[in-house]
Amino acid sequence: MERLTENKIILITRKTRIDDLIARFNTLEQAKFYVEHLGADFSDYLAEDRNYKQAISDAEETLRRLGRLHILDRQYLTNFLFGKDDTIIVLGQDGLVANTLKYLDSQCVIGVNPEPRRWEGVLLPFRVRDLEKIIPEVFRQNRKYREITMAKAELNNGLSLYGVNDIFIGPKTHGSARYNIRTGTLVENQSSSGIIVSTGLGATGWFRSIITGAVGVAAASLPGGRGTPDFSSFTWDSRYLYFSVREPWPSKYSSANIVFGQITENHPLELESHMSDNGVIFSDGIEKDFLEFNSGTKASVTIADKVGRLIV
Numbered sequence: 001m002e003r004l005t006e007n008k009i010i011l012i013t014r015k016t017r018i019d020d021l022i023a024r025f026n027t028l029e030q031a032k033f034y035v036e037h038l039g040a041d042f043s044d045y046l047a048e049d050r051n052y053k054q055a056i057s058d059a060e061e062t063l064r065r066l067g068r069l070h071i072l073d074r075q076y077l078t079n080f081l082f083g084k085d086d087t088i089i090v091l092g093q094d095g096l097v098a099n100t101l102k103y104l105d106s107q108c109v110i111g112v113n114p115e116p117r118r119w120e121g122v123l124l125p126f127r128v129r130d131l132e133k134i135i136p137e138v139f140r141q142n143r144k145y146r147e148i149t150m151a152k153a154e155l156n157n158g159l160s161l162y163g164v165n166d167i168f169i170g171p172k173t174h175g176s177a178r179y180n181i182r183t184g185t186l187v188e189n190q191s192s193s194g195i196i197v198s199t200g201l202g203a204t205g206w207f208r209s210i211i212t213g214a215v216g217v218a219a220a221s222l223p224g225g226r227g228t229p230d231f232s233s234f235t236w237d238s239r240y241l242y243f244s245v246r247e248p249w250p251s252k253y254s255s256a257n258i259v260f261g262q263i264t265e266n267h268p269l270e271l272e273s274h275m276s277d278n279g280v281i282f283s284d285g286i287e288k289d290f291l292e293f294n295s296g297t298k299a300s301v302t303i304a305d306k307v308g309r310l311i312v
Helices: 017-025 028-037 042-066 074-079 094-101 128-139 206-221
Strands: 008-013 068-073 087-091 108-112 145-155 160-163 166-171 177-183 186-192 195-198 241-245 260-263 269-273 279-283 290-292 298-311
Touching: 008 042, 008 074, 017 028, 017 042, 028 042, 042 068, 042 087, 042 128, 068 074, 074 094, 087 094, 087 128, 094 108, 094 298, 108 128, 145 166, 145 195, 145 279, 160 166, 160 279, 160 290, 160 298, 166 177, 166 298, 195 206, 195 269, 206 241, 241 298, 260 298
Parallel strands: 008 068, 008 087, 087 108, 108 298
Antiparallel strands: 145 160, 145 298, 166 195, 166 279, 177 186, 177 269, 195 241, 241 260, 269 298, 279 290
16 A cells, blocks of 8 residues: 555554563563562563554554654653644553643544553554554544543743643642632632642543542531532533642631632633642643642643544
8 A cells, every 4th residue: 555645643652561670670581570579470461561562563564554654652752743734643541642632732643452451442442453444534534533622730930731631739749738729709728638620531530539539528427418429511522620629628827618610711720839849730640741839839720722632
């Protein structure tokens, strides 16, 4: 088959557990000794590595026939410059799709599940064998896509950070965050273990665990607190976010009245840090890619000025 385009096809991959272990222990034998010494099944690590690398090889063979292929490991996402006409294929787990989307600017993403028996793949509707059919349809713009609303945290120093699933604002280590919070006309000083801002895509992740825990506490301690909130309308393209304050602490300094609410384009969440150090903002569980949020820094969290697009 002749190339269908000279535009780039970017295949996003990740390291396997075996790759990480060899980087840590230098050899496969030492990695095996470490894992088996802890009583774990090393054969599962080997199977995952073998199946994933076979999926990369199969995908590469197909994609090189269709366009100019560039293979990019996840660790280089933060510094890679994507072209507006690039086609992006993510081969990995759901989290890799989310990690990729926030560094794009409305380019379409094709999520491919390398091992459906292992990974649930909510964001990975395709398999490697589907690429030969899907890619030409994407080039001809014959495939539908779903838009994904993202969150954005912007600081008063000009720095910003996008979140596909969620954004965390709080302490770098286990401890208390101190800050001033504003939503609409409500303002207060708070001390908590941090704030989670969730998108509709992240509603089944960290956000779900927060709500489940809150409902459980209410059911156990409050009369009539057994109702389960319905967030079924909180979908991938919902043009609003939810924020939740984790473990707010009422004291002489801090209040705990603003603990949950909605963020819209006209109703952002405003925060000012009162932490001398260790304050951070990161998104989608990537703690190494963070903004410092220390004393005097102000953050405005709202709907992002771009959307993710996932081919379906």
